[in-house]
Amino acid sequence: MNRSVVVLGATGFLGRHVAGAFEEAGDRVLRVSRSAPPGGAPGRAALDLTAAGPGELAAFLAAHRPDVVVNAAGTVWQADEERMRALNDTFVRRLVGVLPALPTAPRLVQLGSVHEYGPVPEGTLITEDRAPAPVGTYGRTKLRGTEQVLAAARDGLDAVVVRVTNACGPGAPEQSLPGKVASHLARQAERRRPVGELRLAPLRARRDFVDVRDVADAVVAAAEPRPGTAGRVFNVARGEAVAARRLVDRMIELSGLTVRLVEQAPADPVRSAADWQQADITLARCLLGWRPRRGLDASLRDLLASV
DSSP states (O other), X not given: OOOEEEEETTTSHHHHHHHHXXXXXXXXXXXXXXXXXXXXXXXXXXXXXXXXXXXXXHHXXXXXXXXXXXXXXXXXXXXXHHHHHIIIIIHHHHHHHHGGGSSSOOEEEEEEEGGGSOOOOTTOOBOTTSOOOOOHHHHHHHHHHHHHHHHHHHXXXXXXXXXXXXXXXXXXXXXXXXXXXXXXXXXXXXXXXXXXXXXXXXXXXXXXXXXXXXXHHHHHHHTSOOTTOTTOEEEESOSOOEEHHHHHHHHHHHHTOEEEEEEOOOSSOOSOOOOBOOBOOHHIIIIIOOOOOOOHHHHHHHHHHHO
């Protein structure tokens, strides 16, 4: 395609895969993160998004003249509330404020989160027109970011939001359930223990898990200015509610290790009250021409291999 693409938050779990997918599509990618590798590696740039004011951000983007800007920057559960607000909310307001003033306004793809919807009744298929009712700072700040992008789109900004469910696959962070289990299994294998014990919070939830590489493919599809896509929100998911206990049991089976699983009450508050998540992906399939291509087993195998 040979577009110029700027990926903000390119060292994060989603950002790394998104940048790689654009490169595979033939695009020129600038990976932006808070710190750049020593020696000035080509295709990488440093910019502290929380510290950069509107003038610095506008000058940075104008210098690189992107056709597409992907905002994969953000922070989740492990961060404090102040940082979540700074990246998920305040920075997005700053970004949509400077994009229209660039010499050539790029298309913005904002990565949102399924947690913007908040809890839903069990068995509910979550569509994009569902009224959001997030709980907790993370869901609320991500929703404010989405609302700012959509408001800017109504004023003429070429922008789209992809709401991602629970991404898994190679490189999943240890803060996520799949990443935590994979790290435990890797440590057990390294220590050559015949039997291990894995302690987790009660696995009551059923969540929609999607491979991170499928998410990256969806972002590439959303970057294409297809008719009827600007100013829209698209669910990006597998479209299946998977029991968290089933996910963990399957990871243990695929590892070939013997593990005793112990469910215990968490020491800290529950991060999300959403015990059921199943997203409708009809809109992404029809308007973006996207669908998930990787099954859960393939995603889990590749996650285990990556650690």
